[in-house]
Amino acid sequence: MHMNPSIFVIVPAYNEANVVRSVLKKLIEFGHTIVVVDDGSSDHTWEILQELPVHALRHPINLGEGAALQTGMSYALSKGADVIVHFDADGQHRVEDIAVLTAPILSGEADVVLGSRFLRESDAEAVPARRRLLLRCARIINGLLTGVWLTDAHNGFRALSAEAASRIHLHENRFAHASEILSQIRQSGAHYIERPTSILYTDYSQEKGQSAWNGIRIVIDIVVRKIFR
16 A cells, blocks of 8 residues: 555435535545546536536446446546545535545455444434334345345445455446445455444435335346346
């Protein structure tokens, strides 16, 4: 790792004009390199990105979060990133937690650090009851399908070393990429750990987030792909 490691924060954004400016301004204050992938937004997201000191990439059409993350990671690696962080554009992640996720990578303790809402009681209690139940079930299904057993499921807040990120090649463009990335982390032999992160639930982030039906569709999609691969 370099003396002054280069941390790139990848932010996939789709129609986030309402909040993306405020989210990115908080990130900018921390001094990391920010790569925002506008995934074919039809609102003013792209115009807002032009006004901010970020690396702005754009998909001409909406390809899905998995594709946006892959585009961002490939770009960051080409620019010499030492650590790559995945960070949602809807304002639900705390910028301060980036240091929590990157520290084990910088110290050589882990190759991948995954954020968890269930390592601290206060974080778990902040999760709406219905979503908490869904995530508990998703954790079991995720473990059975990917072989990666975590306390949290489909938490998009994670950090990867450049070496680990270079082994990830996402093909699931939509929400199923969250399970695909876990499978690839396990298959690559990367050492992964979890660290506690807080999720800020707002009406906006919950509306933009993954519904129960999407969670069911993810499971069905993964099972079908495993059967017919």
